[in-house]
Amino acid sequence: MLILKLAYKNIKGAGLRTWLNVLALSFAYAAIIFVQGMIDGMSNQMETFSINAQYGGGQYWQQEYDPYDPLTLDDAHSKVPTELQQLVDEKKALPILIRQATIYPQGRMQNALLKGIETDQNILTIPSFVLVNDDGYIPALIGKRMSKSMGINKGDYLTVRWRDAQGKFDANDVKIVEIMKTNSAEIDVGQLWIPLERMRQMTSMPDESTMIVLEKNSAFNKTVGKWQHKDLDYLLEDVRAAMAVEAAGDSLFYIVLLLLAMLAIFDTQILSLYRRRKEMGTLMALGMTRTKLIQLFTLEGSMHAILAAILAAIYSTPLFLYLASDGIGLPEATAEMGFAMGDVLYPLFSFGLIVGTIIIVLLITTIVSYIPTRKISRLKPTDALRGKLT
Amino acid sequence: MNNSHLIKTEGLYKKYPMGPTTLVALDNVNLNFKKGEFAGLVGPSGSGKTTLLNILGSLDSPTEGSAEVLGEKVENLEHKEAAKLRNNHIGFIFQTFNLLPVYTVYENVEFPLLLQNISESERRLMVMDALEWVGLSDRADSRPTQLSGGQSQRVAIARAIVKKPALVLADEPTANLDAQNSHNIMETMVKLNKDLETTFIFATHDEKVMKYLRRKVYLDDGKIVKDEVIKHELSKE
Structure with a gap:
C-alpha cells in the first residue's frame, strides 16, 4: 500500500512528464483497439454475410x-x-x-x-x-x-x-x-x-x-x-483463411504500435532512472530496501499504463460507440476485392478485446519498467548518492 | 552493544582498485564514539571523511576491519538489514539537502516514518514536532523548490531527526549555505543534540562547523592524524 501511495505521489508530482507519457500510451491503446476492432468487425461481417446469403446453418x-x-x-x-x-x-x-x-x-x-x-x-x-x-x-x-x-x-x-x-x-x-x-x-x-x-x-x-x-x-x-x-466450420474455412491473411498484415501494425509504446515506456524509465539516481540514493539512505525501490519504480511504469487506459477510455469510448453503431463507409473498390463486407464496416469492440489489450499493454509496460529498474538492485547507495549509475 | 560506545571501529580499511594500483581511502581507522557526542571528521578533500561516514551509516562496507554501529557489525549486514538499521536508528543530512522534489516539506519529513509503518496520527504529531524544532511549521505545505538553501537544509535536518534516531550523520551540511544560514543550522543541531541526546557526527572542512564541534577527528590520506576533544562552551556567535 505504501509503495502504491508513493508511486501515485511520484507520478502525480512529475506533472507534465507523466501526462505526456500517459497521452502517448493512451494513443497506443486506442489505436490497437481500433485496428483490432476493425479486423474483428470485418471478420464478423464477412461471416455473417456469408451465412446469411450463402451458407445458412450448414x-x-x-x-x-x-x-x-x-x-x-x-x-x-x-x-x-x-x-x-x-x-x-x-x-x-x-x-x-x-x-x-x-x-x-x-x-x-x-x-x-x-x-x-x-x-x-x-x-x-x-x-x-x-x-x-x-x-x-x-x-x-x-x-x-x-x-x-x-x-x-x-x-x-x-x-x-x-x-x-x-x-x-x-x-x-x-x-x-x-x-x-x-x-x-x-x-x-x-x-x-x-x-x-x-x-x-x-x-x-x-x-x-x-x-x-x-x-x-x-x-x-x-x-x-x-x-x-x-457444417459452418467447413463452409467458412475459406472466409476465415482470407481474414487470417488480412489480420496477419494488420497484426504487423498492432505489433509496431506495441513496440512504440514499449519503447516510450522503456525510454521514460531509463531517463527517469538517470534523472532520479540521486533520489534513489536518498531513498536508500532513508532506509528503503532495494526490493521496495524496484517495486516503486516498476509500479510507477505500470501506473502510466493504468492512467493511459483511463484516459483512452475517456476520449475513445464516445468515438468507438459512434463507429460501432454508425459504422465506417467503405470505398466502392472494396466490393471488388472479393470480401463480403458491404458498404459499411461496423467495427466490433468486444469486452474481450478491450480487456485483453489493457492486460497486454499493462503486462508489457510492467516488464519494460522492471528491466531498467532492476539495474537499481545492483546500485550501491553511495554510488547512487553521487549520481553514478554503474 | 556496549552502552558507552555507540560506534566502534577496529582496523578499518577501505580500498578501491584503480587499474593496477589500489587507492587506500581508509587506512587502519580505530575510533569510538559515545552516545550524545557532537563530533566531526575533519580533513581536506580526499582525506576519507565521507568514506568513513558512509561506512558508519551502513551505506558502504569496509574492505577490511570492523565497524560496529549501534551493536551491528556493518561489514556483516545484508542489504535489507542495513536498510533497517538506517531506517530505524540513523539520520542523514547531505550537503545538497537531497529533498524529494515532488513531495511537500511535510511529506519529505514524513517519509522515514512511512517506511516504519507508523500510524497516520502519530506521524502527524512527529512531523509537526520535527518541523517546530527547525522552525518551519509554517512551511509544511511548501515544495522544496519554494525554499531557500537554509530552509531546505532545515527540512533535511527535520527529516533526519523526526524518528528520533540515535545517530545523525551529516556530510558537509553547510557547504552550500551562507554564513548566517550555516550558523542557524548549527545552532539548531546543537540544540537537538542537547534536547534529544542524539549523537551527531559531521564530515566537514568548514571552519563555521568546526567551531561548534566538541570533538574533532582529523583525517589525512585515510589515517587518523589527531583526535581532539574540545573543552569549551559552545560559541553563540
Missing part, C-alpha cells in the same frame, strides 16, 4: 458435388432424400439445383452457373421473391458484379443454353427481372438465379437438387444417405 451436398471441380456438376443432382425433403416442406431447409450453362450477352459466349431456388424461401437473403411471374418468360436474378462485368441490365433478355438430365442441349431466353446488390461475390459472379421448379422442368430433373441449405442455427446434422453434411 449445407448438405449431393455426393457428386464439388464446388471446386466444375466437371462434377453434370452428375451432381439427385432426388432430395426424404429426411431433407421433410425439412424443406417445413421451410427449415432450402433446395438449390445447380447446372452449368452458357450465356450469350451481347453476342459473346460466357460460361455461367444456372441456379434454381425456391421463390418463397426465407433462409437466404437472396431476393428470390422477384422470380415470381406468370408472363411465360423465364425470370432470372443476377448480382451487381455480374451485371457490371457482362453489361446486362434489368429488363434485358439473355440467351441461355444448358444440358438436361439426359445430356441434351436446350436453350431459351431469360429475362433479367432484378439486379441484386449483394455483399457476397460467391452468389453473384457468373451466376443466374431462376425459380427452382422452372429449372427442374427445363432440365428434366423433377424433385432433384444439388444442395440443401439448412436454416440458420439448425441443429440438424444427421447422416442422410450419401449426401455430405457440411
Whole structure:
C-alpha cells in the first residue's frame, strides 16, 4: 500500500512528464483497439454475410458435388432424400439445383452457373421473391458484379443454353427481372438465379437438387444417405483463411504500435532512472530496501499504463460507440476485392478485446519498467548518492 | 552493544582498485564514539571523511576491519538489514539537502516514518514536532523548490531527526549555505543534540562547523592524524 501511495505521489508530482507519457500510451491503446476492432468487425461481417446469403446453418451436398471441380456438376443432382425433403416442406431447409450453362450477352459466349431456388424461401437473403411471374418468360436474378462485368441490365433478355438430365442441349431466353446488390461475390459472379421448379422442368430433373441449405442455427446434422453434411466450420474455412491473411498484415501494425509504446515506456524509465539516481540514493539512505525501490519504480511504469487506459477510455469510448453503431463507409473498390463486407464496416469492440489489450499493454509496460529498474538492485547507495549509475 | 560506545571501529580499511594500483581511502581507522557526542571528521578533500561516514551509516562496507554501529557489525549486514538499521536508528543530512522534489516539506519529513509503518496520527504529531524544532511549521505545505538553501537544509535536518534516531550523520551540511544560514543550522543541531541526546557526527572542512564541534577527528590520506576533544562552551556567535 505504501509503495502504491508513493508511486501515485511520484507520478502525480512529475506533472507534465507523466501526462505526456500517459497521452502517448493512451494513443497506443486506442489505436490497437481500433485496428483490432476493425479486423474483428470485418471478420464478423464477412461471416455473417456469408451465412446469411450463402451458407445458412450448414449445407448438405449431393455426393457428386464439388464446388471446386466444375466437371462434377453434370452428375451432381439427385432426388432430395426424404429426411431433407421433410425439412424443406417445413421451410427449415432450402433446395438449390445447380447446372452449368452458357450465356450469350451481347453476342459473346460466357460460361455461367444456372441456379434454381425456391421463390418463397426465407433462409437466404437472396431476393428470390422477384422470380415470381406468370408472363411465360423465364425470370432470372443476377448480382451487381455480374451485371457490371457482362453489361446486362434489368429488363434485358439473355440467351441461355444448358444440358438436361439426359445430356441434351436446350436453350431459351431469360429475362433479367432484378439486379441484386449483394455483399457476397460467391452468389453473384457468373451466376443466374431462376425459380427452382422452372429449372427442374427445363432440365428434366423433377424433385432433384444439388444442395440443401439448412436454416440458420439448425441443429440438424444427421447422416442422410450419401449426401455430405457440411457444417459452418467447413463452409467458412475459406472466409476465415482470407481474414487470417488480412489480420496477419494488420497484426504487423498492432505489433509496431506495441513496440512504440514499449519503447516510450522503456525510454521514460531509463531517463527517469538517470534523472532520479540521486533520489534513489536518498531513498536508500532513508532506509528503503532495494526490493521496495524496484517495486516503486516498476509500479510507477505500470501506473502510466493504468492512467493511459483511463484516459483512452475517456476520449475513445464516445468515438468507438459512434463507429460501432454508425459504422465506417467503405470505398466502392472494396466490393471488388472479393470480401463480403458491404458498404459499411461496423467495427466490433468486444469486452474481450478491450480487456485483453489493457492486460497486454499493462503486462508489457510492467516488464519494460522492471528491466531498467532492476539495474537499481545492483546500485550501491553511495554510488547512487553521487549520481553514478554503474 | 556496549552502552558507552555507540560506534566502534577496529582496523578499518577501505580500498578501491584503480587499474593496477589500489587507492587506500581508509587506512587502519580505530575510533569510538559515545552516545550524545557532537563530533566531526575533519580533513581536506580526499582525506576519507565521507568514506568513513558512509561506512558508519551502513551505506558502504569496509574492505577490511570492523565497524560496529549501534551493536551491528556493518561489514556483516545484508542489504535489507542495513536498510533497517538506517531506517530505524540513523539520520542523514547531505550537503545538497537531497529533498524529494515532488513531495511537500511535510511529506519529505514524513517519509522515514512511512517506511516504519507508523500510524497516520502519530506521524502527524512527529512531523509537526520535527518541523517546530527547525522552525518551519509554517512551511509544511511548501515544495522544496519554494525554499531557500537554509530552509531546505532545515527540512533535511527535520527529516533526519523526526524518528528520533540515535545517530545523525551529516556530510558537509553547510557547504552550500551562507554564513548566517550555516550558523542557524548549527545552532539548531546543537540544540537537538542537547534536547534529544542524539549523537551527531559531521564530515566537514568548514571552519563555521568546526567551531561548534566538541570533538574533532582529523583525517589525512585515510589515517587518523589527531583526535581532539574540545573543552569549551559552545560559541553563540
